[in-house]
Amino acid sequence: MKKLLLISTLVIFALLLTSCWPGSIPLVPKTLLIDNTHSSSGGGITRIVQAFQAKGYSVFYSSVVGFNPQEYGAVLISAPEVAYTNTEKSKLSNLLSLGGKIIILSEWYSYYNSAPLNAITSYLGVNISFNNNLLLDNVNNYKSHTDWVTTTKFEAHTLSVGLNKIVFFATSTLNAGANTSIVARAEATSYTPAGISPEFSEASSVESGVQSEGFSSQDVIISVPLVVAARVGSGKVVALGDSDIFSGDGNLPGAYIDQLDNLRLLQNIINW
Numbered sequence: 001m002k003k004l005l006l007i008s009t010l011v012i013f014a015l016l017l018t019s020c021w022p023g024s025i026p027l028v029p030k031t032l033l034i035d036n037t038h039s040s041s042g043g044g045i046t047r048i049v050q051a052f053q054a055k056g057y058s059v060f061y062s063s064v065v066g067f068n069p070q071e072y073g074a075v076l077i078s079a080p081e082v083a084y085t086n087t088e089k090s091k092l093s094n095l096l097s098l099g100g101k102i103i104i105l106s107e108w109y110s111y112y113n114s115a116p117l118n119a120i121t122s123y124l125g126v127n128i129s130f131n132n133n134l135l136l137d138n139v140n141n142y143k144s145h146t147d148w149v150t151t152t153k154f155e156a157h158t159l160s161v162g163l164n165k166i167v168f169f170a171t172s173t174l175n176a177g178a179n180t181s182i183v184a185r186a187e188a189t190s191y192t193p194a195g196i197s198p199e200f201s202e203a204s205s206v207e208s209g210v211q212s213e214g215f216s217s218q219d220v221i222i223s224v225p226l227v228v229a230a231r232v233g234s235g236k237v238v239a240l241g242d243s244d245i246f247s248g249d250g251n252l253p254g255a256y257i258d259q260l261d262n263l264r265l266l267q268n269i270i271n272w
Contacts, residue, residue: 048076227265
């Protein structure tokens with residue numbers, strides 16, 4: 001009996017050392033904080049909550065428990081309209097240092113200004129930025145909607161396992177720099193329309209410190225990142241330009257998240 005007690009004590013002590021010793025892998029709780037205190041313009045999140053809960057996560061809302069992401073295993077930031085303070089961005093940085101995950105969803109340009117998101121990624125030192133634009137595709141689209149672009153262009157990554165095709169329901173594009181992984185790219189047939197809002201593009205560039213893409217008066221053919229991931233120390237960041245991709249909304253047979261492999265992508269994000 002004493003020997004069993006000694007072994008149990010040693011195991012508990014070893015686990016404590018693993019979670020606290022410098023350079024070790026942090027023990028990240030299976031908890032998700034949804035930030036709904038910065039006037040989100042994002043799509044519905046009910047199905048996101050259900051997907052996390054199905055994986056054993058407890059889900060909390062910042063409007064109820066406060067914005068302290070460093071106390072959770074993951075945080076969801078969906079198209080916030082109100083800028084984050086440096087104190088709040090520091091808390092996000094602390095979350096990453098503890099091995100947590102930040103999931104960032106943006107939106108298309110006339111509906112949303114991505115400046116608050118670019119300010120976050122710049123502060124965190126993550127080489128990801130969101131363009132204030134809208135991606136269209138006359139060939140690779142869903143249900144003949146040119147702004148419902150689809151892609152089969154996936155790079156080898158944990159997030160792309162099991163994906164054949166995903167669909168975005170009006171998305172902006174991303175910029176991906178050093179130390180990032182492009183998970184999904186736009187098809188070569190995609191393009192951004194003319195008439196980008198200049199004040200949005202300028203605001204995004206100034207706020208983030210990242211040079212935004214330039215747009216002329218003509219349509220621009222592009223093949224750019226749509227899903228990007230990055231490791232920051234022991235933490236992880238996932239970025240997408242569309243908040244509806246995982247939404248339970250939609251006037252389709254089934255919700256947006258149920259189309260093609262969208263749900264599988266979310267499950268991969270949760271498991272990563």
